[in-house]
Amino acid sequence: MSDQTEIAVVDELVARARAAQAGYADGATQERYDRAAQAAAWAIMEPARNAEMAELAVRTTGLGNVKDKILKNHRKTLGLMRDLSKAKTCGVIEEEATTGITKIARPIGVVGAVVPSTNPVATPANNIINALKCGNAIILSPSPKGVEACTRLLGYIHAEFDKMGVSRDLVQMIPPPGTKARTQRLLETADLVIVTGSQDNVRRAYSSGTPAIGVGAGNATVIVDETADTRDAAQKIAASKTFDNATSCSSENAVIVVDSVYDEFVAALAEFGGATVSPALEPQIVERLWPGGKLNRNALAKDADVLIDTLQLHDHVDAGTRFIAVPTSGVGKSYPLSGEKLSLVLALYRASDFDSAKELAGRLLAHQGAGHSVGLHSRDDARAVGLGRDLPTCRVIVNQAHCFATGGAFNNGLPFSLSMGCGSWGGNSIDENLHWKHFLNITKVVRETDPDEPSVDQIFQDYWAEAGK
Known part of the structure; x- marks a missing residue:
């Protein structure tokens, strides 16, 4: 034509x-x-x-x-x-x-x-x-x-x-x-x-x-700190990660866990169907998830049994596994697990403390997903405000299942949407939910009102007091 x-x-x-x-x-x-x-x-x-x-x-x-x-x-x-x-x-x-x-x-x-x-x-x-x-x-x-x-x-x-x-x-x-x-x-x-x-x-x-x-690319990164209710966090992350086989741009792609609660969190994740595999399997998983450098369509948003078969992990996970958590540490183009996966695969990072976790989250967003969202499971609300102040993100989702919360929920104040603006960080014209x-x-x-014109002295008096005229 x-x-x-x-x-x-x-x-x-x-x-x-x-x-x-x-x-x-x-x-x-x-x-x-x-x-x-x-x-x-x-x-x-x-x-x-x-x-x-x-x-x-x-x-x-x-x-x-x-x-x-x-x-x-x-x-x-x-x-x-x-x-x-x-x-x-x-x-x-x-x-x-x-x-x-x-x-x-x-x-x-x-x-x-x-x-x-x-x-x-x-x-x-x-x-x-x-x-x-x-x-x-x-x-x-x-x-x-x-x-x-x-x-x-x-x-x-x-x-x-x-x-x-x-x-x-x-x-x-x-x-x-x-x-x-x-x-x-x-x-x-x-x-x-x-x-x-x-x-x-x-x-x-x-x-x-x-x-x-x-709207910008997703690569939702979530921190679980030492004050978190690890079981509650694991349950919410599992529910969010597995929903619609991780098709959502708000599905968790990376979870960063503070070292002191790492083992406790991994055990809780297993309770809700998250199989944390050996770090030694990372090369095999990467090779099969991105054959030839492209995301494997046999893994893309597929059911867990199909994913496990594609990644050949039958001998490494229990029956009833709902998603795979892969321990990793790398960030950037050479480390595909640090980006969006659109599959039931979760990158699992370990951080020595909250400040290290925050720094790592910033590096993950800089690699992919800047402006979209981060999550925090914590009892310290000041840390959530700190993430919003310091990281390139338009949303900080606190103690919630990420993919349910980011696009609006009946128990938070965001408008319901399936399209999340990522602001200038994500190359978008809006920083809110569409x-x-x-x-x-x-x-x-526009109608005329009473004048509201200040004097020059009113505007500059504090500045002049500090810097002089």
Whole structure:
């Protein structure tokens, strides 16, 4: 297919989306936006459809497991809808009495969203719901492996739209086969681009000339210090690491344990299915996890039995093993275990004390995952603040299962999301979880107020007292 034909395919989608969005926003009410968002949310949350799409996603991508995808689709969407139920996104949303400023929510227009194969249902649904809540149309560009699941999701959304008289053209996707040319055209012609997944796609989005929000690479690093409840930490780390076979960018990739509780923690990890193998097996595991220098697809987000078979570890782990912890010490390109693994393999580091653990966490983030998140299992909250003050990270997750907490949870204050901004450290334009405010323009009506002009003396008197004029 010629480049011009590829461009025409996308241009037709964008033209239909623009027409649908104009009608959607014309005379809009908050109720209209809310109902459309609810329609999209119910399309994924209805139990039978959720289960069907989870099974389809695992079967077609080969990533994750059905049970956890069902839970993810449900809880992530339910949490998002909780957040959105409190959000005003249409018309006047705020009157500031002290400044005289009135804030008016305005749609962005057509959102282009590039979504990954790791979450081919939950991530696009999250983007769709946010876009609709804010009065936008949206066009998805799914990964090749995620096309079938994404197509099924859109089919269910359109069926719900038909009940409500909502235009199907508000939610579309680039038809298969997906190509770089089609995705590039979407990046160039949308009004806003949201990219989750491939860092190559994130860079292309930022260079497309369209306002873009991309998210950085994960490589979640967690510290267990000498004050931690090691059993509680092990249970939470095991639950998080094994969830959906570690497809999440927030799944623990490295755990750094302070020496005085190392043996206690390893014993607790075994209680919850974490097999800590001999350090002598590291070369074998690295060779089989990255044959030819590329992550082995037979290990990528696969069930534990498949992983154990791929790594040939049957003689080294017990029956019932849920994930593998590999003791290691190296950091950097020559040490693949220090990076993101997207598998049920955990790099296990040992540190002499908390300060050494903190320094090691900084080196791991500098290698990969800067800006994303770190975790701390500790009874010393001041240490969590210290990590947030000193490390290149946008989130410090304290005494929680990392992958459940980082994207928002019912027991913490982060907004529900599947896309985590990593700030300037991760090369991103946002440092927070992607949420509804990123899908809006806000117009300010500015009125005259009483003057508030200080004298030069008021501004500089403290400086002059110290430094002189």
